Amino acid sequence: MKILAIAPNWVGDMVMAQVLFKALKKLYGADTIIDVVSQRWALSVASRMDEVRNLIEMKIAHGEFGLKKRYALGKLLRAENYDLAIVMTITFKSALIPFFAKIPIRAGHLGEIRFGLINDIKKIAIKRPRMIDKYMSLCDQGDREIAIEYPKLRVDLENQKSLLARLGLNVDKPIAALFVGAEYGEAKRYSIGKFAVIANKLIENGCQIWVFGSERDRSLGEELLLDSPKSVNLCGKTSLTDAIDLIALAKFAISNDSGLLHIAAAVGINVIAIYGSSTSDYTPPLTDKKEIVSLNLPCSPCFKKRCPLKHLKCLRDLPPEMILERVKN
Numbered sequence: 244m245k246i247l248a249i250a251p252n253w254v255g256d257m258v259m260a261q262v263l264f265k266a267l268k269k270l271y272g273a274d275t276i277i278d279v280v281s282q283r284w285a286l287s288v289a290s291r292m293d294e295v296r297n298l299i300e301m302k303i304a305h306g307e308f309g310l311k312k313r314y315a316l317g318k319l320l321r322a323e324n325y326d327l328a329i330v331m332t333i334t335f336k337s338a339l340i341p342f343f344a345k346i347p348i349r350a351g352h353l354g355e356i357r358f359g360l361i362n363d364i365k366k367i368a369i370k371r372p373r374m375i376d377k378y379m380s381l382c383d384q385g386d387r388e389i390a391i392e393y394p395k396l397r398v399d400l401e402n403q404k405s406l407l408a409r410l411g412l413n414v415d416k417p418i419a420a421l422f423v424g425a426e427y428g429e430a431k432r433y434s435i436g437k438f439a440v441i442a443n444k445l446i447e448n449g450c451q452i453w454v455f456g457s458e459r460d461r462s463l464g465e466e467l468l469l470d471s472p473k474s475v476n477l478c479g480k481t482s483l484t485d486a487i488d489l490i491a492l493a494k495f496a497i498s499n500d501s502g503l504l505h506i507a508a509a510v511g512i513n514v515i516a517i518y519g520s521s522t523s524d525y526t527p528p529l530t531d532k533k534e535i536v537s538l539n540l541p542c543s544p545c546f547k548k549r550c551p552l553k554h555l556k557c558l559r560d561l562p563p564e565m566i567l568e569r570v571k572n
Contacts, residue, residue, distance in 0.1 A: 244271040247320065247346060249330045249337050250281040250289065252305070253426070254483065254502025256374065257285040258509050259529065260331060261394035263378040264294040267329075269389050270382060278323070280316075280340060287483040288506070291396040301340075308336055317343020329381050330361060350381055374526050393529040394509040396487055403488040410480065412453070412489075419450045419570075420490055420507065422498035423467060424460035424478070428548025430520035431500050433558050435463055439470035440563040441497060445570070446473050453477055453493065455486055455503055497566060504528055515569045519558040520545050534569035536561065 246267060250260050268275050278297040279289045282305070286298040301316065303309035317340045326348065328341030333354025341349045342360045350363040367380040375391060382389065407413065423438055425431035442452045452471065454464045456478035464476035481489065487506055490496065495513035498504035500521045507514045508528035516528050518537040522544040527533070537543070543557045550557075 244327065245276045245323065245325045246271075246278070247323070247325045247328045247341060247344065248277060248279050249328065249332065249340060249351075250279045250285065251332055252282045252285050254285060254288055255505040255526065257281065257288045258394050258396070258502070258505035259374050259526070260289075260378060261292050261294065261396075261509070262375045262391055262529070263329070263331070263382060264292060265392045265394075266379060266382045266384075266389045268294055269392075270384065270387070278325075284483060288396070288487075288502075290484065291398075291487055292394075293397060310339070313339045314343050316340055317345075320344040331378060331381065335360070350383070352377075352381075371525060373524070375529065394505070395511070396506065396509040398491045398510060399484070399488050402485065403492065406481070406485055406489055410477070412475070414492055416449060416451045418493040419445045419452050420493040420496040420498075420512075421452060421454045421467070421474075422456065422496060422501055422503040422507070423454060423463045424456040424503075425499040425501045426457075426459075427501075428520075430545070430547055430550050430555060430558075432463075433499055433517050433519070433561065435466045436470060437561075437563045438497075439467050439474075441566055442467065442471040442474045444563070444567055446471070450494070451475070453489065455481070455490065495570065497570070500526065508533065515566060517558070517561070517566065519543065519555070519561075520547055520550070534572055536566055536569055 251257055264277055276296050279295050280299045280301050283300050289295050303312050321344050325346045328346040328349045330338045330351035333352055335355040338357045338360035348363050349361050351361045353364050365380050452474035454476045458479035461479040464478035468476055490507050491510040493512050496507040497515045500518050504516055508530035513532045514528050515534045523535045538557055538561055540557050
């Protein structure tokens with residue numbers, strides 16, 4: 244069986260997509276071929292999945308329709324003779340590539356008017372399903388019930404060793420990883436000042452603090468260091484695959500609801516997940532080694548990028564002590 248997956252572009256969603264890839268291998272056999280189409284940053288995550296053969300970069304800017312580019316890529320992929328395409332996202336444009344590739348079966352949810360583009364329409368009865376349930380509904384299980392297997396990303400031990408040397412890091416003390424950013428928006432970002440309080444308390448108790456994030460998060464890491472100068476700001480200093488290898492060295496991670504949270508879960512470390520405008524009911528870290536921190540206010544989850552009530556109490560009223568207590572757990 245040869246499958247082309249049009250995969251999500253968000254890092255966390257790509258991690259969760261591995262649940263589907265694992266299920267497809269169980270359904271069709273270990274020799275099933277799975278190739279993945281996505282943006283470069285999300286493909287970095289897929290590169291650490293044993294289930295994935297080829298990574299196919301979609302060189303189309305976010306929000307760009309790019310009809311000619313999609314047609315060219317689809318035409319190029321015709322030579323692969325895929326048996327099945329699975330379109331994991333719900334936009335009209337995401338269904339174009341497998342259509343242009345002339346893949347006979349193109350499975351997906353109906354989403355934005357995609358009749359014809361999607362010819363194997365999948366349905367899910369739950370009103371707001373977990374992301375992984377949504378993905379699993381794309382797997383044609385028939386009478387079989389395939390158990391969900393959590394994501395597991397491969398760690399490159401040689402790269403890990405070279406990163407420690409290049410960045411001047413060591414593992415002499417237990418490592419606490421802090422993920423201070425959240426690409427979706429400020430309503431998912433816990434206060435940097437409170438992150439600093441947590442960092443200093445953990446340092447007092449014998450931990451070292453590594454702060455992870457993208458180049459966009461570099462200023463957040465620098466802000467944290469103003470109040471916690473013994474922490475190490477790695478934001479913008481590593482690629483995503485480098486971050487995977489370094490995060491795997493941590494004893495635990497404290498994270499906003501972000502892509503790095505799901506990476507930490509997938510490399511097997513303990514995670515403490517902070518939820519503000521979102522909820523763990525929808526996108527929980529896929530691990531048994533987790534602690535969920537949320538005030539569960541009546542106004543949340545709102546799923547907004549910015550607080551519609553302009554108070555952000557779901558995060559501002561969340562004390563650092565509540566998170567530190569979960570670290571003890």
